[in-house]
Amino acid sequence: xxGVTQSPTHLIKTxxxxxxxRCSSQSGHNTVSWYQQALGQGPQFIFQYYRxxxxxxxxxxxxxxxxxxxxxxxxxxxxxxxLDDSALYLCASSLSAGAHTQYFGPGTRLTVL
Amino acid sequence: xxxxxxxxxxxxxxxxxxxxxxxNFSDSVNNLQWFHQNPWGQLINLFYIPSGxxxxxxxxxxxxxxxxxxxxxxxxxxxxxxxxxxxxVNTGNQFYFGTGTSLTVIP
Numbered sequence: 001x002x003g004v005t006q007s008p009t010h011l012i013k014t015x016x017x018x019x020x021x022r023c024s025s026q027s028g029h030n031t032v033s034w035y036q037q038a039l040g041q042g043p044q045f046i047f048q049y050y051r052x053x054x055x056x057x058x059x060x061x062x063x064x065x066x067x068x069x070x071x072x073x074x075x076x077x078x079x080x081x082x083l084d085d086s087a088l089y090l091c092a093s094s095l096s097a098g099a100h101t102q103y104f105g106p107g108t109r110l111t112v113l
Numbered sequence: 114x115x116x117x118x119x120x121x122x123x124x125x126x127x128x129x130x131x132x133x134x135x136x137n138f139s140d141s142v143n144n145l146q147w148f149h150q151n152p153w154g155q156l157i158n159l160f161y162i163p164s165g166x167x168x169x170x171x172x173x174x175x176x177x178x179x180x181x182x183x184x185x186x187x188x189x190x191x192x193x194x195x196x197x198x199x200x201x202v203n204t205g206n207q208f209y210f211g212t213g214t215s216l217t218v219i220p
Binding site for chain 2: 033035037041042043044045048055056058059088090092097098099100101102103104106107109
């Protein structure tokens with residue numbers, strides 16, 4: 001059983017650019033959630049995808065968008081990057097939506113200059 | 114949204130000591146998990162525990178859902194236990210993490 005993987009590991013962008021982060025869910029999982037973790041804080045929920053549909057969203061602006069593919073892998077896209085977007089981006093997969101254990105990937109560390 | 118508070122925020126222990134970490138939440142939840150975040154940022158799942166008590170080696174956890182709190186017990190702490198411990202709750206399709214407890218175990 002493969003775990004959750006994320007790419008890239010690290011990324012440096014400049015303000016105003018766009019970025020795409022990728023996540024492969026654990027085998028057999030159809031739900032992926034994305035989180036932003038700023039330095040010294042707990043992860044903040046961005047959104048969740050269940051069977052290719054958005055299934056819940058946190059308090060993030062529309063320039064944070066996502067996709068889930070038929071194989072249940074997922075992308076997080078961030079447009080018009082701001083300095084405050086610098087953070088660790090984590091994805092988690094679970095067996096299904098709702099009350100299920102979440103398993104996290106290693107994260108992508110994004111730096112916006 | 115739901116408020117999730119963890120205490121203490123910081124904890125320094127001598128190797129071999131025991132500790133209790135607490136997570137309070139402000140509303141009913143469907144799901145509660147405890148995680149350990151290692152220095153590289155990886156969140157390791159410790160317990161899925163919306164209610165009741167579970168044990169895994171030196172770690173155990175108890176959630177009293179009716180009183181809206183959960184406890185994580187670490188016994189005979191080791192230096193490898195160092196890191197940040199988070200609790201996270203789920204209400205419907207929203208997920209909330211606490212602010213974490215930073216644990217340092219010194220030899």
